[in-house]
Amino acid sequence: MNLAPNTIELAPEAASSPLNELEACIEGLMNLQDVPVETCLELKGKLASQTFNLVAAGQFKRGKSSIINALIGTRLLPVGVVPLTSVVTILCYGATLSIRATLHNGAYRDITSENLADYVTEKGNPNNTKGIREVLVCYPSEWLKPGIRIIDTPGIGSVYQHNTDLAYRFLPKADAVLMLLSVDQPVSQAEYDFLKQVSEYAGKIFFLLNKADLLAPGDLNESIAFVKKVLTDAMGGAVNLFPVSARLALEGQCEGNEKMIRDSLFPTFSRALGAFLMDEKGKLIMESIIRNLLRMISQLRLTHELELKSLVSPLHELRKKIDLLENKKLEILNAKDECDILFSSEVKKLLKHTIEEDLNAFKAGLSEQVASSIEQHFARNRELPLRQLYETLEQHATTCIKNAYDQWRAGEDEKVAVAFDGLCARFTRKINDMVDELFRYASELFAIAYDSTPADSIPGVEKDFYYKFWSEPTSLQILASSLVFALPKAIADRLILHKAQEYARDSIDMQSGRIRYDFAERLDKSALNFKNKILNRLEATIEGIEVAVSKGANMAQTGEAKSTERRMTLLADAQTLDNTVDRLLATLGNISPPGQA
Numbered sequence: 001m002n003l004a005p006n007t008i009e010l011a012p013e014a015a016s017s018p019l020n021e022l023e024a025c026i027e028g029l030m031n032l033q034d035v036p037v038e039t040c041l042e043l044k045g046k047l048a049s050q051t052f053n054l055v056a057a058g059q060f061k062r063g064k065s066s067i068i069n070a071l072i073g074t075r076l077l078p079v080g081v082v083p084l085t086s087v088v089t090i091l092c093y094g095a096t097l098s099i100r101a102t103l104h105n106g107a108y109r110d111i112t113s114e115n116l117a118d119y120v121t122e123k124g125n126p127n128n129t130k131g132i133r134e135v136l137v138c139y140p141s142e143w144l145k146p147g148i149r150i151i152d153t154p155g156i157g158s159v160y161q162h163n164t165d166l167a168y169r170f171l172p173k174a175d176a177v178l179m180l181l182s183v184d185q186p187v188s189q190a191e192y193d194f195l196k197q198v199s200e201y202a203g204k205i206f207f208l209l210n211k212a213d214l215l216a217p218g219d220l221n222e223s224i225a226f227v228k229k230v231l232t233d234a235m236g237g238a239v240n241l242f243p244v245s246a247r248l249a250l251e252g253q254c255e256g257n258e259k260m261i262r263d264s265l266f267p268t269f270s271r272a273l274g275a276f277l278m279d280e281k282g283k284l285i286m287e288s289i290i291r292n293l294l295r296m297i298s299q300l301r302l303t304h305e306l307e308l309k310s311l312v313s314p315l316h317e318l319r320k321k322i323d324l325l326e327n328k329k330l331e332i333l334n335a336k337d338e339c340d341i342l343f344s345s346e347v348k349k350l351l352k353h354t355i356e357e358d359l360n361a362f363k364a365g366l367s368e369q370v371a372s373s374i375e376q377h378f379a380r381n382r383e384l385p386l387r388q389l390y391e392t393l394e395q396h397a398t399t400c401i402k403n404a405y406d407q408w409r410a411g412e413d414e415k416v417a418v419a420f421d422g423l424c425a426r427f428t429r430k431i432n433d434m435v436d437e438l439f440r441y442a443s444e445l446f447a448i449a450y451d452s453t454p455a456d457s458i459p460g461v462e463k464d465f466y467y468k469f470w471s472e473p474t475s476l477q478i479l480a481s482s483l484v485f486a487l488p489k490a491i492a493d494r495l496i497l498h499k500a501q502e503y504a505r506d507s508i509d510m511q512s513g514r515i516r517y518d519f520a521e522r523l524d525k526s527a528l529n530f531k532n533k534i535l536n537r538l539e540a541t542i543e544g545i546e547v548a549v550s551k552g553a554n555m556a557q558t559g560e561a562k563s564t565e566r567r568m569t570l571l572a573d574a575q576t577l578d579n580t581v582d583r584l585l586a587t588l589g590n591i592s593p594p595g596q597a
Contacts, residue, residue: 018587022047022286025293025580025587032573034303034548036540039296043289050285051092051147052277058180059191060154063210063246067180068150070249070266072141077152078117087120087132089152093145094138101135104406111135131406143270148277176277177205183215183223183243187230195234206240206273207231212265213245242269283591290588295453297577297584299541302439303548304570304577305448310552311563313446318553321445325549328441329542332434336538339434340531343427347527350419355412355519362408363512370400370504378497386492393500401504405511416519424530431534435541442545 023044030040056064065077072091101119102108111119118124120135144150151174179195181187209227212220224243231239245264252260261267310318377396381389436452443450487495555566 018286018591019047019282021583021587022289025583028576029293029297029580032576033569034544034573035300036296039292039537043292047285047289050282051149052175052282053149053151054176054178054273054277055151055153055174056178056180057153057194058178059188059194062180062182062185064152064178064180066246066250067178067208067210067244068152070244070246070253070264071143071150071270072139073143073250073253074139074141075250075254076113076116076137076139078121087125087128087154088134089120089137090134091137091139091141091144091150091152093141093147095140096138097140098138099135101130102133104131104133104402131402143274146277174204176273178273179205179207180210181207181227182210183220184211187227192230192234195231204276205235206242206269206276208269209241209243210246212243213248213263240272242272244269286591287588290584291453293584294581297581298451298453299435299439299544301574301577302443302448302450303544304574306442306446306545306548307552307555308567308570309446309448310549311556311567313552313556315553315556318549322549322553324445325442325545328438329546332438332538332542335434336431336535339427339430340535343423343531344527346423347420347523350416350423351520351523354419355416356516358412358415359512359516363508366401366404367505367508369404370397370508371501373400374500374504375497378493378500382493386489386496389493390496390500393496394503397500397504397507401507401511405515409515412519416523420523420526427531428534431538435538438542438545 026040026044026047029035030037056068058064063079065079068091069075069077069079076091077089097113099111099113099116100108101111116135116137119130119132125132181191207227209224215223220243224241228239228241231241242265244266246266248260248264249266252258252264313321374393374397378389378393381392384392439450439452442448555563
């Protein structure tokens, strides 16, 4: 493998000066007293771990794997003359090359680049008989370093329907899509149909017309014009189309040939893509972090003002206000408990009315399908000796059930994740409303100005969840006795068929119970972790207000010198917070269009 450094870089426009400014603001806040350091660290981690999902899609044999090799600057993904990619392959940055194949049952295998084709290609892994869910490749490419993940999907329109299904499934997860076309083949009907169905993603699709080096300039311009017309019709508007030569780009990088890289036309596409990813996805992440920081600062400013007011308020007035705050706190805590109960109830409803109902409906249909499939398999193999017939029916039933549940679970997992995110969003809004209510009450009680900033931080259901396919010996195993095999074949084979279908029903029930248990366990764990995190923040907010008021009252009793010293510290911190707000608003203005900052 050629490990030459990648010479195709992100666009200058993607430089991270707003990112650096935002990091500096967070670090500056962490140096102040009373700042919630845990929240700062969480936001800093979110900023550092942002990822950009780049999905490569298109008809088989258009050069998706070649384009990805050109982007990362090395011959890593297998390419060939027959339809190749059959398993989703994800590339991300790593200090050293490592490759891991994850199976549907959650197990994994570490593999090498030399045997990668044995796992991700139709030739090496026909119809995904090895049960690979996805392959993760970590590689030290500078292009991947900003958090870009490239997802290589199987080609659409091939003879393998599961390939097309996988390509459709990954599109909603994309921050940008590379749609591969080729100058040596006109846009096919399969491609046209695919584009019509995914036109809702038009704003983030980059169309690449590969193998541009095969045509003379005049012929290439004619091809570009034709393809643009077809794409515009399919997508219902203007498109981003880039002629490129993946072959020239990769060879140029591996050989250090700048002219070859320029002739490949790849740098133009690479810069546009890099700018899009950083501008669009990076902007959204930074906007979210800035809103959270502004909200945190506004709350911190109020607690500082409460302490300053408490330093100078008459003690009898202060005690009355503390009593009123205590009553408000109890009111908020009661509302919190009600919200907690409601959230737990909604999680149970999600399990009962979504997962269980979907699972029961799927199980009923699957039982009929598998019973019919076993009978057909029995008819095709009835001439086998009894022991072989028994073994092939059992294996056929297990394979059918396992494949069906693997496919169903993948779709259900996405559905549950979206529904759970919705629950978390509603719960977060209610808790934030309680926090705002408490801060507004305190600000009015002490006559302090307070401006709340909305925040959005919605954690999702844990990812990378897999259930373990559970198969145990059932009634079918009794057929192994010599008594059954001693029966006349005409009698024994029908008994074997009946027991195989009974085995399938038992297995389907067993897998359904296993999946329901795993979904319930994961939901409970996710809900508990999320709920505790949000409720702890509410309780910390209440405590922060109480501490600020009591600290001011206590400090006022220590003498003028210490009170003055504390007041000067608070005023200095307030100035730092004001300056940070100005920097954050300026950063927000730099990354947002006019009128949206």
